Amino acid sequence: MTTGIASFTQAAEQAQQWVNDLGENLGWDIHRSYRLLRSVLHALRDWLSPEEAADLAAQLPMLVRGIYFDGWNPQNAPVPDRSKPRFVERVQCEMGKDTLDDPDRAIAMVFELLERHLDHGELVQVRNSMKKRLRQLWPSH
Numbered sequence: 001m002t003t004g005i006a007s008f009t010q011a012a013e014q015a016q017q018w019v020n021d022l023g024e025n026l027g028w029d030i031h032r033s034y035r036l037l038r039s040v041l042h043a044l045r046d047w048l049s050p051e052e053a054a055d056l057a058a059q060l061p062m063l064v065r066g067i068y069f070d071g072w073n074p075q076n077a078p079v080p081d082r083s084k085p086r087f088v089e090r091v092q093c094e095m096g097k098d099t100l101d102d103p104d105r106a107i108a109m110v111f112e113l114l115e116r117h118l119d120h121g122e123l124v125q126v127r128n129s130m131k132k133r134l135r136q137l138w139p140s141h
Contacts, residue, residue: 039094
């Protein structure tokens with residue numbers, strides 16, 4: 001009987017817990033919550049320099065890190081227009097036909113999730129690299 005590789009099992013459980021937590025906070029199902037997490041992580045990754053993106057990735061659980069890096073082209077980072085409207089537009093675009101009624105709240109919930117699970121010092125660096133209007137979506141401490 002094969003019991004699996006413990007680190008794979010743990011990574012899957014951790015990623016599932018992140019999606020579940022996000023869904024509970026937003027009152028959404030896990031599929032929509034996963035799409036939002038993925039969309040925000042991709043936008044965030046592309047708003048950071050390659051070095052900052054890699055530093056943030058080092059804090060992410062293994063499976064979430066894979067989601068974060070999926071489709072990444074570091075040569076295109078950071079995107080030229082790193083404004084809040086473009087960030088929200090990017091997230092909405094990745095959500096596809098699943099229009100967000102309150103994108104600011106949805107994005108803020110992902111940022112709050114990151115705040116609960118990742119190193120505070122690393123997140124301060126991420127926040128400080130963003131324009132003020134986008135930084136306002138992060139929980140204040």
